[in-house]
Amino acid sequence: MSGDTTEDVAQAINSTVEQIWCGALGVPPGASEQTFLDLGGQSISAVLIATRLKDELGVGIEVDDLFDDPTLASLQEQVRLKYSARS
Amino acid sequence: MTISRTPETAAELSAVAPLSAHQQFLFMFNQGEEAGPFGPHYHIAAGWRVRGAVDVANLQAALDGVVIRHEALRTVIVRDAERPHQRICPPGRVRLEVLDRPEPQESLRDLRAQWALNEVEAGPFPLHDLPLLRAVLIRFAPDDAVLVLQAHHSAVDAWSLQILMRDVANLYAASSDFDVPELPEVAQYAEFARYQQELVAEDADREYWKSTLDGAQLLALPTDWPRSAGLPKASSWHRFTLSAETTTSVLTLARQTRSTPFIVLLAAYSAVVQRGYGQDDITVPTFSLGRGPQRFQESVGSFFNCLPLRVRLAGCASFREAILRARAACLGAYKHELLFGQVVQDSPEVAASLARDDRTLFVFQVERTLFSDTGTTVGDLTFTEIRRDISAPVGGDVPDGALWTLSIMAGGDTVGSLAVNSNRYDSVTAGAMVTDFCRTVTALVADPDAALPGFAGR
Numbered sequence: 395m396s397g398d399t400t401e402d403v404a405q406a407i408n409s410t411v412e413q414i415w416c417g418a419l420g421v422p423p424g425a426s427e428q429t430f431l432d433l434g435g436q437s438i439s440a441v442l443i444a445t446r447l448k449d450e451l452g453v454g455i456e457v458d459d460l461f462d463d464p465t466l467a468s469l470q471e472q473v474r475l476k477y478s479a480r481s
Numbered sequence: 482m483t484i485s486r487t488p489e490t491a492a493e494l495s496a497v498a499p500l501s502a503h504q505q506f507l508f509m510f511n512q513g514e515e516a517g518p519f520g521p522h523y524h525i526a527a528g529w530r531v532r533g534a535v536d537v538a539n540l541q542a543a544l545d546g547v548v549i550r551h552e553a554l555r556t557v558i559v560r561d562a563e564r565p566h567q568r569i570c571p572p573g574r575v576r577l578e579v580l581d582r583p584e585p586q587e588s589l590r591d592l593r594a595q596w597a598l599n600e601v602e603a604g605p606f607p608l609h610d611l612p613l614l615r616a617v618l619i620r621f622a623p624d625d626a627v628l629v630l631q632a633h634h635s636a637v638d639a640w641s642l643q644i645l646m647r648d649v650a651n652l653y654a655a656s657s658d659f660d661v662p663e664l665p666e667v668a669q670y671a672e673f674a675r676y677q678q679e680l681v682a683e684d685a686d687r688e689y690w691k692s693t694l695d696g697a698q699l700l701a702l703p704t705d706w707p708r709s710a711g712l713p714k715a716s717s718w719h720r721f722t723l724s725a726e727t728t729t730s731v732l733t734l735a736r737q738t739r740s741t742p743f744i745v746l747l748a749a750y751s752a753v754v755q756r757g758y759g760q761d762d763i764t765v766p767t768f769s770l771g772r773g774p775q776r777f778q779e780s781v782g783s784f785f786n787c788l789p790l791r792v793r794l795a796g797c798a799s800f801r802e803a804i805l806r807a808r809a810a811c812l813g814a815y816k817h818e819l820l821f822g823q824v825v826q827d828s829p830e831v832a833a834s835l836a837r838d839d840r841t842l843f844v845f846q847v848e849r850t851l852f853s854d855t856g857t858t859v860g861d862l863t864f865t866e867i868r869r870d871i872s873a874p875v876g877g878d879v880p881d882g883a884l885w886t887l888s889i890m891a892g893g894d895t896v897g898s899l900a901v902n903s904n905r906y907d908s909v910t911a912g913a914m915v916t917d918f919c920r921t922v923t924a925l926v927a928d929p930d931a932a933l934p935g936f937a938g939r
Contacts, residue, residue, distance in 0.1 A: 417775070431735070431736060431739060435741070437741070437743075437769065438778075441815055445775070446775060456816060457812055458812050458816070462739065
């Protein structure tokens with residue numbers, strides 16, 4: 395993402411996280427106030443989200459973090475923070 | 482399922498794949514073609530009420546379509562080659578039996594649907610004819626039927642059966658010219674087997690299991706008869722329900738403790754075992770989906786992995802606290818999941834209980850479905866999961882163990898089953914275990930902060 399503004403990077407991260415979240419939980423985009431467990435999160439969804447975040451963004455979010463029951467918005471924030479911490 | 486010659490031509494070689502870890506595991510229990518995991522009773526079935534007029538020709542085409550789509554349904558395991566392997570065969574026609582059983586009384590149709598499903602499960606799966614999927618359509622009326630899908634369990638696991646029903650519904654609707662989304666690209670089971678060959682267990686994960694399972698043994702409980710008595714074996718399925726009130730309490734407790742319903746029910750089962758058998762240190766085996774990365778989530782095959790969950794209840798004062806302990810066990814297990822074979826290799830003692838003549842392994846699982854019991858419409862048909870609460874003296878084979886399965890219904894209550902083998906338990910014992918389970922779980926979730934039944938102020 396070099397050459398993009400900080401805002402562009404943040405947007406791209408948010409979008410990737412939303413895609414991963416919705417894909418794993420089988421929900422359509424847009425409901426960013428519902429939590430992981432609200433949306434029927436299970437072991438499999440936690441593992442999938444954690445794995446994809448690692449593979450696609452190089453960010454380490456654990457299964458435990460998802461069972462802390464974040465909303466999509468709060469997960470996006472965690473991921474943005476970790477992403478900038480690594481670069 | 483045995484082909485007596487090994488592949489010779491290049492074309493044949495391309496249709497060959499290594500065994501998956503799961504297949505290798507089944508292979509260890511190989512009893513030939515008359516019994517065991519490659520025998521005629523190791524099958525899995527599910528049924529759905531189908532409302533709307535079913536076009537049988539389109540249904541046949543949809544069934545044949547999923548056999549084209551999913552190679553696992555037309556794969557044989559070559560057992561007697563020098564190196565056992567999978568061989569993928571060309572697609573063939575699914576055996577679809579259409580039975581007209583008019584039932585004018587609507588209120589009796591639910592019963593008949595369950596009886597039909599139990600009847601299918603009591604019979605042998607005609608194993609030698611591929612594909613490894615068959616279907617039965619029982620019509621109560623021109624627009625009300627039951628569709629049963631049955632598959633050989635060595636090739637199809639529970640989640641795969643759900644995927645198959647979704648795929649059949651989709652292909653059927655598409656053939657009737659409904660605008661349904663195209664089915665996603667799917668990875669084949671052979672690819673999964675190859676992917677598994679490349680897997681290397683991480684040291685951190687191996688360490689987790691070695692330390693977590695130090696001193697643990699998989700849950701095995703005393704039986705009515707020892708294995709060595711050599712009694713005839715059939716798997717009987719004892720079904721029960723947990724009320725809507727209890728189910729609501731389970732869901733509420735799950736939210737309060739940031740757990741899944743499975744975690745709450747696992748804690749409850751651990752408490753049942755503690756109270757019934759005086760054990761504080763309980764390692765409950767469950768089945769995980771076992772599918773690994775995203776790309777295999779839509780695949781059909783037999784993937785499930787055995788995951789040991791060690792719940793230690795010593796000093797545990799209340800059910801709520803037990804949930805937290807079960808939660809910790811589960812999160813650790815999910816985070817560090819390894820193939821069961823690897824875990825047992827590193828901690829051989831954990832499987833010592835399986836060898837006991839006077840006990841049998843108990844597995845505990847919670848299942849989810851894709852089409853719920855409140856109905857899903859695809860095209861001009863509505864599919865409703867059949868709620869199963871009628872027991873069967875003979876059902877799908879459970880190799881050497883007992884299996885608890887719970888399923889939370891969208892309609893609000895929970896259905897469950899305890900499958901036991903007749904060579905180890907009689908039906909009175911099985912019934913008593915079910916009653917004890919239901920009563921204990923109901924009491925625990927109704928008052929989660931009361932002293933645990935097994936707690937003695939230690």
